[in-house]
Amino acid sequence: MVKFDNKEALESYIQELQAKAQSPDKGLISLCSGPGCIIHNSDKIRDTLTEEMEKHGIADKYEIRLTGCHGYCEQGPIMVIDPGGIFYPKVELENIPQIVENTLVNNEPAEKLLFKDPATKKRVAREEDVPFYKLQTRSIFGKNRLIDPNSIDSYLAVGGYQSLAKALFEMKPKEIIAEIKSANLRGRGGGGFPAAIKWDSCSRHKGPKYVICNADEGDPGAYMDRGLLEGNPHLIIEGMLIGAFAMGSHEGYVYVRHEYPLAVANLAKAIDHAKQYGLLGEDILGSGFDFDLHISKGGGAFVCGESTALMASLEGKPGRPRAKYIHTSEKGFRDSPSNLNNVETWANVPLIIDKGAQWYAAMGTDYSKGTKIFSLVGKVVNTGLVEVPMGTTLREIIFDIGGGIPKKKQFKAVQTGGPSGGCIPEQFLDTPVDFDELTKLGSIMGSGGMIVMDQDTCMVDVARYFIEFLIDESCGQCNPCREGLKQMMAVLTRICEGNGKQGDIELLEELGTMMQKFSLCGLGTSAPNPVLTTILYFRDEYEAHIYDKKCPAGVCKPLFHYEIDEEACTGCTLCAKKCPQEAISGEKKEPHEIDQEKCIKCGICYDICKFDAVAIR
Structure with missing residues (x-):
């Protein structure tokens, strides 16, 4: 390694690296090796790729570079081949010979291995044309695929x-x-x-x-x-x-x-x-x-x-x-x-x-400039890391970049800002995402967590989950946060167990307001957000739990059961075969029924029924 003792020496070295990187004699194969891709054999893919290239005598024509996360985690391991930016998602070991033969030897994409756009059903060859990337502005995260994190030279080569x-x-x-x-x-x-x-x-x-x-x-x-x-x-x-x-x-x-x-x-x-x-x-x-x-x-x-x-x-x-x-x-x-x-x-x-x-x-809104990286996870088609200008709407992030909700289910809410953030319903999907606009809705942008929820999510249970997390993470130093979280948890638990009573919603609101005003630090002042926003936007679910003793989403087990609709059931027997408790009975091609005494409400019958015959009651 060289040691630079002046600015000119550094700049000269960078110019040499950049000239070498731009040489037409050698291509670059970027292979994502973030934690998720390592689990899916990115190291073995690199080794197999090297062996296959040696067989064809082209090992010296391409550099294989193990990089950090490319962002599109749903499609990992990801391989991008330059020049050309040819994008291969979900690469498996058995794909390597075809990629080498088609792209590295014959200079053409391996058509069947390319990304398939779910909207158009067409294959997309170039990374920059993949919808997930095309709609982003990756000022910060975009260089990840060009850099070997263990090589300072690869960082210098990009300036x-x-x-x-x-x-x-x-x-x-x-x-x-x-x-x-x-x-x-x-x-x-x-x-x-x-x-x-x-x-x-x-x-x-x-x-x-x-x-x-x-x-x-x-x-x-x-x-x-x-x-x-x-x-x-x-x-x-x-x-x-x-x-x-x-x-x-x-x-x-x-x-x-x-x-x-x-x-x-x-x-x-x-x-x-x-x-x-x-x-x-x-x-x-x-x-x-x-x-x-x-x-x-x-x-x-x-x-x-x-x-x-x-x-x-x-x-x-x-x-x-x-x-x-x-x-x-x-x-x-x-x-x-x-x-x-x-x-x-x-x-x-x-x-x-x-x-x-x-x-x-020039990027962003009046008071929130630049881009922001979001972790888009949950009930969304394209999970991963998304970088967009401040002011991009929730709808654009979740539906245009994220691809919407899987299995044609309905969007219900998105929780922004981590455990202390709020849950935002569909009516606010066109809200620009920045520091100020999300605060107006009772949520926060936080560090950039974004969890998408669909129709099968119980918002009372979501509030309970995050309060349980925050109880464990509170330092316990101040009474408002320490005791407020415990009392919230007790109320939410009894509501989810079917023991909610009149006044519980108002009690939760009172506890939340107290915590916001008197907690010592930001954890305590923002901790009530999941509860207060779910009450604000999904009050009907709380009321259904308390007064009707029903969980509309079918999540809180004491408050629902599964039934088979006789008219919709075709008697295919699939649910009976998959039931772990043997709680479903019926003759073939005849309506089946569920023994409620045996049913453990695992939901397998509901998930696998192709005829929507299993209902939540």
Whole structure:
């Protein structure tokens, strides 16, 4: 490895790498090897691909690059072949000979292995034409498929660390902060606080200062930060370096979940490589600026997403929030001025410095600029990581990019913002997604989790699920959050068990309002959101549970049973054969019936009946 002691040496090396990457003599095969694709044998696919290419004598004509997540997780493992951007989804070992023969040898797509557009039923050859990608603006996440996270050279080849060089040699610290302010970069960790205000405040205080990256992603179903940290760790390092220079900090920490071993491993290698290249450590690029970066693994406590709790944990103390009258920009980690931003926030910084605040601010809404990465999961056709400009509507994300609801079922709600977010019904699908608009609906954007629910979802049970999660994750320090969550859980549990009573809905609303007003930190003040929004938009379901003793969605087992419609039943016997309790009886080609004494309400008969003869009562 080379060590750069000046800006010119770095720029010269980058130009060499870029010229090599653009050479027509060698193609690139990008193979996703994020956690989901590793499970589906991406390593073995790489090895088989290498062997097959050697058989055809073309091993030297293509580089096989194991990359981080490409975003379209529903279709993994994903392979993209350049030049041409030929896109192969759900690659299996037995597909490799055909891909090599058709695409690498004969330079034409393997038609039957290409992506099939569900809407048009036509095969799509190029990645950029796949609807899931075509409708996105992947300013941050798009480079994941070009980068080997274990190679600093692959990051440099796409222009990596040029923004750092620009900041160190062409800008003053105050100018960097002014650029971030002009871009109106707001924190992507959930609060949406303007990054420049935090940076400016921290820069004004004297003494040792710390910049910290929050990679303690705790929302169920959310993995935006994980995807970035695993696939493009140098982007976060570069963002932190620029921020540290702007604020006058010389030491930083990445606080990452211990459940993210691949992210930790890739980040550790990236830090080591950056040091060897003279991009971390003392006298970076001969600028006189020193900066060291460390990794700290958190224990997975959801409350440590709160800034003061995270800093306490970083010090080795219990992760408990403190009152906000003392700002962390003045006294944070080790009682020193500290600045905390999350992974995605830091990832935006090099782009802003490179392309300018005006370019960045042209995307998004008046008060929410740039793009946002969302983790789209749940009852949706295309699960994965979606990057769109702020202001894109929920409908566009869920139906145009996400492909809508599977099995022709009806959309019911989408929960945004993680466990402390709200559940938004169909009538608000055309709401622009940004920090302010979702708040008006009683939800939050949070760090970007988005869970889609269909007609078979019980909204009372959803509220109960998230409150149960938050009980376990609350630090228990303040009464409103600790006791409020327990009381909410008790009420929701009895409603789901068929023991709800008049006044329960009003009690839940009262508890929620109390928690919002008096809890110590953001976890407690936002914790009632799942309950309050489900009451606001799905009050009829609560009333059905309490007064009719019915669960309309057929989820709460004490409140429903399955029956077979005699007129619809054809007597195909499939339900009887699949029933694990042998609770279904009837002659072939005659209507069947369910023995309610034996039925355990597993739902198998309901799911497999082709004639919609099994009903929820």
